[in-house]
Amino acid sequence: MEITERQSEQLPALQALYLASRRAAFPWLDTREYALGDFERDTQGERVLVALEKNRVVGFIGIYEPDQFIHHLYVAPDRLHQGIGRRLLLAARQTYHTMHLKCLTRNQRALLFYRAMGFTCQGRGRGEHGDYYWLQLASHD
Template sequence: MNKNYIYIQKAQKEEYDDLRKIFLNTRQEDFNWMEYDSIKLDDFDISTEGELILTAKINNEIAGFVSIWEEDKFIHNLFVSSNFKRCGVGKALINQSAKVVGLPLVLKCVKANENALNFYLSQGWTIEEEVTEKESYYLMKYEGINVLEK
């Protein structure tokens, strides 16, 4: 797929059904450390409650979304539809998140999610801490592209 213009806006309620499907399908496809049957459609509503949600669209089709706990500049969820992977959607969502809530951004990346970890590292995120709990994860920080120039 060629890289088309990515339009990002605050999520509209009428988009939530599509966002739920992206959240469900991506987790079922990529989260092999979770029990497949434990992943539910309404997990989206629980996981994004009280968060700012930004939706990315390409050619008027929802390509992905990010949800942010604004107080902490914490990216809680970043999901891209499998139809739009490697089109710059994740990068665009991170950049727009930084514009909307400011820097630095932080997130937790499950250690078993190697694809996400490699993506974040390629975008200039740094691992601040490794936490070993029931589900081991990395606490990561993004201070912007200028970090790479230091």
């Protein structure tokens, strides 16, 4: 597997992965209005690292750099539990020493993953999609 910076020719694959992954990850939300074009809007201004396997996009992480905030971490639904999310986080960790993210409290699979990666809960909040935890991965220095 290779982790690279986003390339323009990857856009169709990233759009499809983002749409399929969100629909699979949030079954309690009404996802009927999600669309392929959401990817560009939702990652605007972010650094996007892409996981490639045999030239297939299998995951990505979107980071809002000024805050070291992980806004997106998605893996192709047919490739979950194969270390892709872990590899993306480790790649980001090489640049960003303290990272933050919000994770919906109902997203138990993601919460287990982030806790296993060393994130700790720094607080709670409520957003348009429900309650969330504010998680932090502290500096490893």
